[in-house]
Amino acid sequence: MSELILQVPITEERPWLVFGACRQVESDLFFPASKAQELEALRICATCPVRDECFAHAIESREAYGVWGGTTEKQRRRLLRRTA
Numbered sequence: 001m002s003e004l005i006l007q008v009p010i011t012e013e014r015p016w017l018v019f020g021a022c023r024q025v026e027s028d029l030f031f032p033a034s035k036a037q038e039l040e041a042l043r044i045c046a047t048c049p050v051r052d053e054c055f056a057h058a059i060e061s062r063e064a065y066g067v068w069g070g071t072t073e074k075q076r077r078r079l080l081r082r083t084a
């Protein structure tokens with residue numbers, strides 16, 4: 001049986017995370033080691049009710065690693081470069 005754990009802790013800065021679709025998924029998926037894992041994480045993000053909040057958090061706090069708010073780290077780096 002696989003262990004279900006949070007990918008990141010719920011904090012005062014991320015109260016919306018309690019509603020995240022990733023809460024029921026193994027944490028490794030959102031810090032993917034393969035393209036297949038990354039695509040699966042993005043598929044889960046697409047169903048998430050707090051995707052907008054998560055995306056805004058990832059951009060504002062410049063989350064460097066993992067899938068956040070339906071974006072990969074590479075996509076966020078590109079976005080931040082464009083808006084710099």
Ligand code: SF4
Nearest residue numbers: 020022045048054069
């Ligand atoms: S958008 Fe993705 S990473 Fe963010 S809370 Fe939802 S499922 Fe988790």
